[in-house]
Amino acid sequence: MKKIFAIIGLATVFVACGPSSKTSNDLATQNPIKTTLDLTKVVDDKVPVTIDPGRFTQETVTYRLPKVVQGTYAVSDFGHFVDDFKAFDYEGNELAAVKDDTNTWTIANATKLDRIAYFVNDTYDVEGEGKSPFSPSGTNIEPDNYVLNLHGFIGYFDSLKANQYSLDVTAPVDFVRSSAIQNTGEKLSEDGKYRTTSYFAPRYFDITDNPMMYGNLDVEEFMVGDIKIVLSVFSPNKTYTAAGLKETMxxxxxxxxxxxxxxxxxPRYDIYLYLSKGEEDSPAGFGALEHHTSTVVVLPESMQAEALEQTMIDVVSHEFFHIVTPLSVHSEDVHYFDYNAPTFSKHLWMYEGVTEYFAQHFQVYEGLRTEEEFYETILGKISTSLGLDDTMSFTTMSENILEEPYASNYYNVYQKGALIGMCIDILMREASNGNRSMLSLMKELSLKYGKNKPFTDDTIIEEISAMTYPSVAEFFETHVIGTTPIDYSKFFDKVGLQEAEAKVKSNFILQGNTPIVSGDPEKGLFFTELVEGNSFWAGLGVKANDVIKQVNGTDVSLQNANSVFQKVYSWELGKDIEVKLDRDGEEIIVKAKTTQPYIKGKKLVENSNATKEQINLRKAWLKG
Ligand SMILES: [Zn+2]
Structure with a gap:
């Protein structure tokens, strides 16, 4: 971070005296790309953007918005949201620009190119329509809120990816501005209505790594040891505040x-929380995206306080643990990321799996949750992972993650990926008498490699095997590279645990991660067979194939299903509900007060015959 401050000082000088002076060097390669976003000139939900590079000496240049952004493992196509793309010469005349593909424009006569201007439409509005970036990486343009994931607005010239960027964002003076990137100056408009804030990015990567939020926000800052945490919350109905979430965070x-x-x-970490209203044009991809010094989180505003707090812990801790991997420990595919034609590393088991494992394990290890709650999470991950392809090689999936059948198994990185982390953790502790662990291994790797030194993708597993134990090497060979499913009971046995039949807490809509409601265009929305295993609905006599016509007075359709069932998912206990069903043409009204739903499931329990070694290994694992 100190390095960045030094560069900022220098760059300000560049920006201030560089391009305006005729005698100075005006070459594109040697000057920051000047960019602007004007939130005071939004037309039809679109933000005007200008891109002003220095002078080009080559005849043609290519300008792109990212097809893929780091950490998402899916195609975003930010070029799709660009309208009215125009290039201008130094006299202000339009230059021809050819759109080569969704994300790419080529400009001939580039030696005459002065600047580019276009409008950017937001991604949140169209999320429901299918093809859209994951909302934590997306953009929002609303009168009272702007989610400025800058890679959605600002692109790069192929030849100038390493160039510095300056960015001016103009917004009404009363807007709260929250940004992980250091601002380098501010200017008030003559009438005092607008303020322009200037920022600086050392290279395009920093544009993508530093999201911002503008508008009617609520911001709290607090210290945790030597880290300053900045929590920015947008809650459209003011249901939640940054102050209310501060203690949990x-x-x-x-x-x-x-x-x-x-x-x-x-030294500073920013958390941006956008709470979705759950309407048709609201973002629906919940979760978060990691950056080196920040994370953007999108969750439903309708969540109950307790559930929101626990989800924030699960999600934000996951993003923060990404500091270890891939932000520190990563391969060349991550280090030299190509936003337009990325190659993918084989090691999502590490980047996402180990990160998710840490996010769950630290909670029990540091006493935020009980062992029973941790066991419940682990069993939940096993059951969800079994609904995905359990015989797919994790390294093969990882390397081909944009393609089928791998793409639709991506969700397993948070399930089986985390379980792979757990198994290796137990093996490490077993072979080292509790002295080494998954975390100590990641620390060794981050000392060997780290933020500025990628590892070699094809050899890292061999390397880890050599650094650790035969049992770890065999596990990688069989279950991470290989296709053999993991027998989790063997790992539970090592730590003196076993599975037992039990009644487990569930919710009103899901069994594990599978919805108990389905829909088709002819029939509408209906309960599936899973409803009969849900104690709440089964207790009210609800049956498989009952069509759901109305929930608490709202007619249910395929169009509003997401928002209706999001609310059902979040029902508090003791709430009066009324659901209108259609069973083979007969109308059935279900009226009740909500009670805790249970399903039949499994529990992890301590084995009363466990040996001292097994108990000690469990204690080393969970600090019990
Ligand atoms: Zn992640």
Whole structure:
């Protein structure tokens, strides 16, 4: 971070005296690309953007918006949201620009190119229509809120990816502005209505790595040890505030810092929470995206407080643990990322799996959750992972993650990926008498490699095998590279645990991660067979194939199903509900007060015959 401050000082000088002086060097390769976003000139939900590079000496240049952004493992096509793309020469005349593909424009006569201007449409509005970036990486343009994932607005010239960028964002003076990137100056308009804030990015990567949020936000800053946490919350109905979430985030971060120990991290970390209203044009891809010093989180505003807090812990801790991998430990595919034609690393088991494992394990290890709650999470991950392809090689899936059948198994990185992390953790502790672990291995790797030194994708597993134990090497060979499903009971046995039949807590809509409601265009929405295993609905006599006509007075259709069932999912206990069903033409009204739904499932319990070794290994694993 110190390095960045030094560069910022220098760049300000560049920006201030560079391009305006005729005698100075005006070459594109040697000047920052000047960019602007004007939130005061939004037309039809579209933000005007200008891109002003220095002078080109080559005849043609290519300008692109990212097809894929880092950390998402899916196609976003940000070029799809660009309208009215225009290139201008130094006299202000339009230059021909050819759109080569969704994300790419080529400009001939580039020696005359002065600037580019276009409008950007937001991604949140069209999420329901299918093809759209995952909302934590997307953009929002609304009168009272702007989610500025800058890679959605600003692109790059192929030849100038390493160039510095300056960015001016103009917005009404009363807007709250929250940004992980340092601002380098501010200017008020003559009438005092608007303020332009200037920012600086050392290279295009920093444009993609530093999201911003503008508008009617609520911001809280607090210290956790030596890290400043900046929590920015947009809650459209003011249901939640940054102040209300502060204590949860503080306790979580404190526990994470303790868990990570001496791993070096950032002096400041920004959390942007966008709460979705759950309407048709609201974002529907919930979760978060990691950056080096920040994360953007999108969740439904309709969540109950307790559920929102636990989800924030699960999600934000996951993003923060990404500081270890891939932000520190990663391969060349990540380090030299190509936004237009990326290649993918074989090691999603590490980037997403180990990260998710840490996000769950630290909670029990640092006493934020009980062992029983942790076991429940682990069993939940096993059951969800079995609904995906359990015989797919994790390294093959990873390397081909944009293609089928791998893409539709991506969700397994958070399920089986985390379980792979757990198994290796147990094997490491078993072979080292509790002295080494998954975390200590990741620390060794981050000392060997780290933010500025990628590992070789094809050899890292061999390397880890050599650094660890035969049992770990065999596990990689069989279950990570290989296609043999993991027998989890063997790992539970090592730590003196076993599975037992039990009644487990569920919710009103899902069994594990599978919805108990389905829909088709002819029939509409209906309960599936799973409803009969749900104690709440089964207790009210609801049956498989009952068509859901109305929920609490709202007619249910395929169009509003997501928002209706999001609310059902979030029902508090003791709430009066009324559901109108159609069973083979007969109308059935279900009226009740909600009670805790249970399903038949499995529980992990301590084996009463466990040996001292098994118990000790469990204690080393969970700090019990
Ligand atoms: Zn992640």
């Amino acid at each position: 503080f306790n979580m971060m404190k526990a994470q810092k303790k868990y990570l120990g001496d791993i070096n991290s950032t």
